[in-house]
Structure formats: C-alpha cells, structure tokens
Amino acid sequence: MNSYDVAVIGSGPGGYVAAIRCAQLGMKTAIIEKYSTLGGTCLNVGCIPSKALLDSSHHYEDAIKHFEEHGIDIPGEIKVNLKQMIARKQSVVDQTTGGIDFLMKKNKIDVYVGTGSFKDATHITIVGEETTEIEAKNTIIATGSKPSTLPFIEIDKERIITSTEALKLTEIPKHLIVIGGGVIGLELGQVYKRLGAEVSVVEYMDRIVPTMDAGVSKELNKVLKKQKFKMNTSHKVKSVERKGDEVIVKADNKKGEEVTFTGDYCLVSVGRRPYTDGLNAEAAGVKLNERGQVEVNEHLQTSASNIYAIGDVIKGAMLAHKAEEEGVFVAETIAGQKPHIDYKLIPGVVYTWPEVAAVGKTEEQLKEAGIDYKVGQFPMRALGRSRASMDLDGFVKILADKTTDEILGVHMVGARAADMIAEAVVAMEYRASAEDVSRMSHAHPTFTEAIKEAALAATDDRALHV
Numbered sequence: 001m002n003s004y005d006v007a008v009i010g011s012g013p014g015g016y017v018a019a020i021r022c023a024q025l026g027m028k029t030a031i032i033e034k035y036s037t038l039g040g041t042c043l044n045v046g047c048i049p050s051k052a053l054l055d056s057s058h059h060y061e062d063a064i065k066h067f068e069e070h071g072i073d074i075p076g077e078i079k080v081n082l083k084q085m086i087a088r089k090q091s092v093v094d095q096t097t098g099g100i101d102f103l104m105k106k107n108k109i110d111v112y113v114g115t116g117s118f119k120d121a122t123h124i125t126i127v128g129e130e131t132t133e134i135e136a137k138n139t140i141i142a143t144g145s146k147p148s149t150l151p152f153i154e155i156d157k158e159r160i161i162t163s164t165e166a167l168k169l170t171e172i173p174k175h176l177i178v179i180g181g182g183v184i185g186l187e188l189g190q191v192y193k194r195l196g197a198e199v200s201v202v203e204y205m206d207r208i209v210p211t212m213d214a215g216v217s218k219e220l221n222k223v224l225k226k227q228k229f230k231m232n233t234s235h236k237v238k239s240v241e242r243k244g245d246e247v248i249v250k251a252d253n254k255k256g257e258e259v260t261f262t263g264d265y266c267l268v269s270v271g272r273r274p275y276t277d278g279l280n281a282e283a284a285g286v287k288l289n290e291r292g293q294v295e296v297n298e299h300l301q302t303s304a305s306n307i308y309a310i311g312d313v314i315k316g317a318m319l320a321h322k323a324e325e326e327g328v329f330v331a332e333t334i335a336g337q338k339p340h341i342d343y344k345l346i347p348g349v350v351y352t353w354p355e356v357a358a359v360g361k362t363e364e365q366l367k368e369a370g371i372d373y374k375v376g377q378f379p380m381r382a383l384g385r386s387r388a389s390m391d392l393d394g395f396v397k398i399l400a401d402k403t404t405d406e407i408l409g410v411h412m413v414g415a416r417a418a419d420m421i422a423e424a425v426v427a428m429e430y431r432a433s434a435e436d437v438s439r440m441s442h443a444h445p446t447f448t449e450a451i452k453e454a455a456l457a458a459t460d461d462r463a464l465h466v
C-alpha cells in the first residue's frame with residue numbers, strides 16, 4: 001500500500017493548490033479526483049468556461065452593436081456559430097485542465113482517478129477503474145460543491161437546467177428564465193442575452209446580487225435593464241413545470257399576486273451545496289454541520305485532528321480564490337508554519353459587463369456595526385479612458401472610517417472592475433487611508449483613475465474631474 005504525508009481529496013482550485021504547496025514544502029503528496037480531468041468545478045464547469053463564453057458573447061455583441069460606431073464595417077450578416085463557441089470554450093477548458101496535469105507531474109504529486117472514501121482516519125479507499133487503498137498521515141478534504149435547487153424543482157438537465165448544462169447548450173434559448181439573481185445566474189444570463197435570447201431574472205430578494213453593497217446592486221440592475229434584461233425581484237418562485245419544449249415558472253410577486261413566466265429554458269441558479277457524498281466522513285470521525293458543511297476550527301482542522309478541509313465544502317464564500325488561499329494555509333499549517341488568511345479581504349466579482357467587484361465592508365454592514373464612515377464616489381463616465389472605449393456605466397465607491405480615514409470597503413461597477421479590485425485589496429491589506437491612495441500616481445488614461453478620484457472624494461470631497 002502506498003503511504004503519503006498528505007492525501008488531498010478533490011482537485012478543484014482548493015485541492016490542487018493545496019497539493020502543490022504540500023509538495024513544495026517537501027511532503028509526499030497524493031491527490032484523488034473522481035472525474036477523469038483535474039481542476040474541479042472551477043476549471044471544468046465554473047469560472048473558466050463561464051468566462052470563455054462571456055468573452056465570446058461579448059465579442060459578438062461588440063460586433064453587432066458597436067463596430068459600426070468604431071468605423072468598422074463588416075459586409076454581410078454577422079451570425080453566431082454556437083457550436084464553435086461551445087467548442088472554443090471546451091478547448092480553453094481542456095488546455096487549462098491539461099495545465100494542472102502538468103503541474104502535478106512537475107511537483108511529483110501522485111494522481112489517483114476515482115472516488116475517495118475514508119476507511120478510517122488514516123486510510124482512504126479509491127474506487128475508480130480499479131479499487132486502491134492508500135495510507136495518509138494527513139488528509140485535506142477539498143470535495144467542493146454541487147448546484148443546489150429548490151425542493152419542488154426537478155432539474156431535467158434538458159430544459160430545466162443548472163449552470164453545468166447552461167455551459168453547453170446546443171441552441172440559443174428564445175426565452176431563458178433565470179431563477180436567482182446572483183452571480184452565476186446573471187453571468188450566464190448575460191451570455192445568452194447577448195446571443196439573442198430574451199432573459200427574465202426571477203429573484204426572491206428585493207434586489208439582485210443581494211449580498212453586495214446596495215448601491216452596486218442598484219447600478220447593476222439599472223445597467224442590465226438598459227441591456228433589456230427583464231428583472232423580477234421580490235418574486236417567490238413556487239412551481240417550475242415542463243410541458244414539451246416549454247417551461248412554465250409560477251411565482252408570487254410582492255403583492256402576493258401570481259405571475260407566470262413561460263420560456264423554453266429555465267436556469268436554476270439558487271446557490272450551491274457542499275458536496276460530501278460518498279466520502280464516508282463519519283468513518284474518519286469527521287463531523288458535518290447542519291448545513292452539510294465539513295465543520296472546521298480556525299486552523300481549518302476537522303473534528304479528526306489529522307484531517308483538514310478547505311474551499312466550498314466548508315463555511316465561507318464559495319469562491320475559487322478563497323479555496324486557493326485555504327489550500328496554501330492548510331499545507332503550511334501541516335508543515336508547522338503559522339499562516340494567516342484575512343477573510344475580510346477576499347474580493348468578490350461578478351463578470352457581467354460592466355463588471356462588479358468589491359472588497360471589505362458594505363454600507364449596510366458599516367451601518368449595522370455602528371461605524372461612522374464617509375463615502376467617496378466617482379462615476380466611470382467622467383474618465384477619458386471610459387469615453388475612449390465607450391464603457392461609460394458604473395462607478396467606484398470608497399468607504400473610509402470617518403475619524404481615521406482608513407479604507408473599510410471598496411465597491412465598483414465598471415469596465416475591468418474585476419482586475420481593478422486588486423488595488424483595493426493591496427491598499428486594505430496595508431491598512432491604507434483614502435488619502436494614501438489619493439496621493440498615489442495612477443497611469444493616465446486608465447480605468448484605475450476612478451479609484452484615485454473616489455479616494456480624493458472620500459478624503460476631502462475633492463475629486464478633480466467631476
């Protein structure tokens with residue numbers, strides 16, 4: 001039987017990063033993945049394929065809506081070749097997952113293909129084409145999550161679908177009903193909106209992206225409505241039924257009236273659930289909480305002291321970069337180091353266009369905590385860079401402590417916000433004040449000038465270009 005210092009179960013961004021860091025630290029490491037490709041949800045059916053389709057559909061939208069204004073004439077009709085679009089997405093996925101195979105080899109990590117389940121706290125049975133057993137001094141559970149649904153919805157994977165199926169449709173929906181106005185629903189909704197579908201978002205809460213800052217959520221709602229999304233907030237879905245090629249969704253609106261949506265596809269994007277099926281966690285003494293998450297302490301150690309858990313399968317934001325940080329954290333903990341993660345500074349991004357990105361506290365959280373704060377906000381449309389690319393929507397908002405000027409939260413909607421948020425993370429990691437950022441040179445013309453201007457506005461209400 002092969003013996004390891006560390007076995008990692010699950011090869012998503014949490015698991016494969018943990019395995020690499022363990023190997024870098026000199027530990028003999030194995031990784032176990034039930035699917036034949038590595039990379040987990042993120043690389044196979046999550047972050048990477050969704051961004052590939054967002055990019056392709058963005059090019060199409062630019063071509064049909066904006067090329068003419070840029071002075072680019074295309075003779076003949078511009079058409080979507082969905083088959084090719086999906087094939088390109090798959091080749092991006094294949095290259096990326098292939099990259100993980102390379103990294104496993106480079107770091108001398110043994111890869112086992114099969115479902116890993118605990119025999120006891122130091123032995124794992126792997127059921128794949130063959131059944132193998134390995135011994136591991138330490139194990140990292142990184143089994144991730146799966147799409148969740150509502151109890152009365154039956155996902156048929158044809159017309160009533162999750163994000164996984166939405167990434168490989170063979171036709172453009174005529175009317176896509178998206179249940180859930182969160183990140184995944186809006187991103188995939190935008191892909192098909194751009195390709196010509198009518199898109200109706202049905203959201204239970206009174207606003208889309210409800211966990212983000214209310215100002216950001218309002219701005220995104222405004223922009224998406226301008227893009228002809230049909231937004232239905234404060235709607236409680238009560239039934240989803242398939243009739244032939246039609247899907248009928250019934251919901252109660254704020255007034256308690258029944259509203260019926262009829263479409264040809266319904267994307268159910270109401271969140272994800274931690275995935276521990278088949279893991280046999282009990283045999284190792286690993287406890288789950290009432291939400292089905294693996295219970296961990298501040299060292300991400302489970303109720304079995306040699307077993308750790310990271311990523312979507314534990315509490316916290318279900319984000320690839322959060323899982324990665326935790327992978328490194330646990331590897332370094334096992335190696336006897338004292339790593340640290342600042343969970344307050346994990347950025348959140350929505351990759352619609354304009355993009356939305358945020359880090360730190362929202363206005364609602366600051367109010368609830370009774371913290372006195374000031375706001376500096378700057379509109380993207382006031383930037384030369386925005387006019388050059390015609391990306392005029394959105395703003396950058398900086399929330400700073402009223403007394404100390406320390407930046408407490410940064411929220412933005414705008415072109416390339418996903419990349420711009422890194423500046424806010426760095427500033428906040430070093431506990432910068434709004435004035436610190438306002439005094440730093442930002443290249444001109446760039447979208448990041450909006451961060452400097454918002455910092456100026458927060459410092460002394462002295463933005464320069466409004």
Ligand SMILES: Cc1cc2nc3c(=O)[nH]c(=O)nc-3n(C[C@H](O)[C@H](O)[C@H](O)COP(=O)(O)OP(=O)(O)OC[C@H]3O[C@@H](n4cnc5c(N)ncnc54)[C@H](O)[C@@H]3O)c2cc1C
Pocket residue numbers: 009010011012013014015032033034035039040041042043045046047048050114115116117142143144145163184275277278279310311312313318319320321322323351
């Ligand atoms: C459509 C979509 C878009 C997304 N976009 C983004 C984004 O832009 N940015 C972002 O940060 N996050 C995004 N996410 C979320 C992101 O994918 C997850 O947060 C991330 O993948 C979690 O990583 P993980 O390592 O915890 O688990 P996962 O990536 O879910 O990987 C877990 C792996 O464990 C394997 N596994 C499970 N049980 C076993 C077992 N018993 N034995 C062996 N293998 C097992 C699974 O097969 C899987 O491969 C998106 C998700 C979706 C669905």
